[in-house]
Amino acid sequence: MSAGTGDRGGLFVDGADHGRTEKGKPGRGVVSGGGTAMFSDAPGGGWPSAAPASDRPGAVGAGAAPVPRARPTPRPRPGGVPAGHLGAGRWAKIAQRIVPDDLQPEVLRLELTELGDAFRAYQRRPEPDLAVLAELHDRKAHAFALWADVTGDASLREEADRAATAARTTREMNANRRGVPVDGEGPVVERLLTRGQGVHARSVLEHVRVGSPLPEAEARLAVLMLTLRAARAGTGNVTGQDLGGWVQGDAERVLQQLVDAGWLRLPEDVSADDALTSRPEEPTQVTVPMLLPTGPRPFSFGKVTRARLSGWAQRVVGDRKLRKRKAGAATRLLAVYTAAHSRPDGRLGGAEDDGLGLDAVTSFCALRPEDVTEHAELLVAADWLSEADAAGGRLRGQLAERVLPLSGLL
Numbered sequence: 539m540s541a542g543t544g545d546r547g548g549l550f551v552d553g554a555d556h557g558r559t560e561k562g563k564p565g566r567g568v569v570s571g572g573g574t575a576m577f578s579d580a581p582g583g584g585w586p587s588a589a590p591a592s593d594r595p596g597a598v599g600a601g602a603a604p605v606p607r608a609r610p611t612p613r614p615r616p617g618g619v620p621a622g623h624l625g626a627g628r629w630a631k632i633a634q635r636i637v638p639d640d641l642q643p644e645v646l647r648l649e650l651t652e653l654g655d656a657f658r659a660y661q662r663r664p665e666p667d668l669a670v671l672a673e674l675h676d677r678k679a680h681a682f683a684l685w686a687d688v689t690g691d692a693s694l695r696e697e698a699d700r701a702a703t704a705a706r707t708t709r710e711m712n713a714n715r716r717g718v719p720v721d722g723e724g725p726v727v728e729r730l731l732t733r734g735q736g737v738h739a740r741s742v743l744e745h746v747r748v749g750s751p752l753p754e755a756e757a758r759l760a761v762l763m764l765t766l767r768a769a770r771a772g773t774g775n776v777t778g779q780d781l782g783g784w785v786q787g788d789a790e791r792v793l794q795q796l797v798d799a800g801w802l803r804l805p806e807d808v809s810a811d812d813a814l815t816s817r818p819e820e821p822t823q824v825t826v827p828m829l830l831p832t833g834p835r836p837f838s839f840g841k842v843t844r845a846r847l848s849g850w851a852q853r854v855v856g857d858r859k860l861r862k863r864k865a866g867a868a869t870r871l872l873a874v875y876t877a878a879h880s881r882p883d884g885r886l887g888g889a890e891d892d893g894l895g896l897d898a899v900t901s902f903c904a905l906r907p908e909d910v911t912e913h914a915e916l917l918v919a920a921d922w923l924s925e926a927d928a929a930g931g932r933l934r935g936q937l938a939e940r941v942l943p944l945s946g947l948l
Contacts, residue, residue: 630654632678633697642688649681668712675705727882727942730850736946738839739847739878742766745836747902749828751801755868755904756785756792762874763855764802764826766848769837772830775821778814783856785867790814802826854944859920869913871903873922877937878946884924884937888948893927893934907931 630637630647632654641647656674682698685691711733731739746762763784767774781789793810796802803825804813813822829836839847854874865873879894880886887893896907905913910933914926926935937945 632657641685646681646684646688649677650685653678653681668708672705672708672712675701675708679705727945729945729947730853730943731846731946733947735839735843735846735850736878736948738837738843739850739946741837742769742847743875743878743902747898751799752792752795753904755866755871756788757795758902758904759855759867759871760785760789760792760796761801762871763848763851764796764824765829766844766851768824768826768829769839769847770841770844772827773823773825775823776813776816777818777821778816779818781814800827850944857920857922860922863916863920865916865920868903868905868909869916872899872905872910872913873917875899875902876917876923876933876935877941877944879948880937880945881948882942882945884939884942884945886933886935886937893932896928896931896933899933 630639630651632650637647637650637654639647641650653674657678660671660674679698679701682694682701686694686698742765743762746758746765750758750761752758752761760781763780764774764776767776781793785792790810793802793813797804797810804810805823808816808822813824816822827833837844851874854877855870857870857873860870860873876886876894881889896910899905899910900907903910903913907928911926911928914923914928914933914935917923918926921938922941923935924938926933928934
């Protein structure tokens with residue numbers, strides 16, 4: 539059993555019965571074993587054993603010609619329903635395995651049956667819950683280990699080991715999303731981005747770094763924000779408030795330069811000045827030709843992730859303390875870059891890295907290497923970074939605690 543996330547943050551379970559209603563045929567042979575199985579999630583620590591089997595009502599009487607059967611008839615239960623049978627054509631299944639109707643101990647058979655139903659119910663959930671999924675994997679590992687013990691089937695032991703690994707991986711994913719260590723200690727941080735969305739954010743930043751049509755910081759900041767608005771369809775809506783907030787005091791010039799460079803298109807009857815006066819109820823629809831679906835697609839994320847990334851960048855660029863410090867475009871680009879390239883604990887760079895390479899930082903932020911320290915100190919003063927050091931060709935530092943929700947989760 540393995541788990542993974544999609545673009546919408548959804549989790550896909552591999553190994554459980556993939557069908558929601560379709561069931562398989564019963565297995566052949568009798569499996570039994572001794573011992574008592576107890577499961578922590580069962581009422582009272584376990585389930586009582588099922589009542590003894592009895593004859594099926596309406597069985598063929600003496601002297602009647604027997605009806606030919608293509609397979610052995612499962613052991614009957616009271617009420618005429620075989621122990622592992624869930625109804626006409628339906629049998630208990632988990633991980634594409636049929637649970638034998640006469641598996642012993644009875645509490646194990648019931649646990650396996652309930653687990654199969656629980657995994658299928660999880661797949662139908664509208665939103666993932668990794669804590670719930672990890673618990674299901676734990677129960678599966680326990681149940682399959684006992685199943686292997688009573689049958690001697692090595693493949694069941696392998697399945698139990700895979701489930702235990704899946705439980706650990708799922709808990710790590712959940713901890714990363716919540717910003718806490720896997721052991722559960724430390725403060726809970728509600729992240730704006732998932733780890734996968736952080737990867738997409740960095741892909742957008744790299745696209746802007748190498749593809750901005752103008753070198754100056756103001757233009758790069760406008761390109762970043764407009765790219766996020768138009769990333770899916772090549773078009774997006776902007777207002778004068780958006781543009782004025784991104785490029786303070788110089789928005790009309792920058793917008794016109796992007797139009798003149800052919801990177802941006804405005805509607806035929808709309809000028810750069812008109813765009814700056816557009817209101818939320820009548821936004822201006824802009825077009826970024828290189829992002830139109832008719833050409834190669836630079837990004838692979840969906841509309842939910844696009845909206846999340848755009849909101850994340852807006853939170854960074856419009857940060858109240860950065861505005862209070864009157865941070866310019868280059869400083870705010872540095873804020874975006876440091877947030878996107880930080881670990882869950884806020885340290886800059888990946889676990890194997892010593893900070894961030896100044897070459898990449900300066901290329902994205904339109905700065906000279908000798909100017910990075912000045913802008914990093916502005917971020918420290920704005921409580922964006924708690925510390926920063928740009929010595930030795932690397933930018934080292936840590937996001938301030940208030941900024942941890944914006945971490946890109948390297």
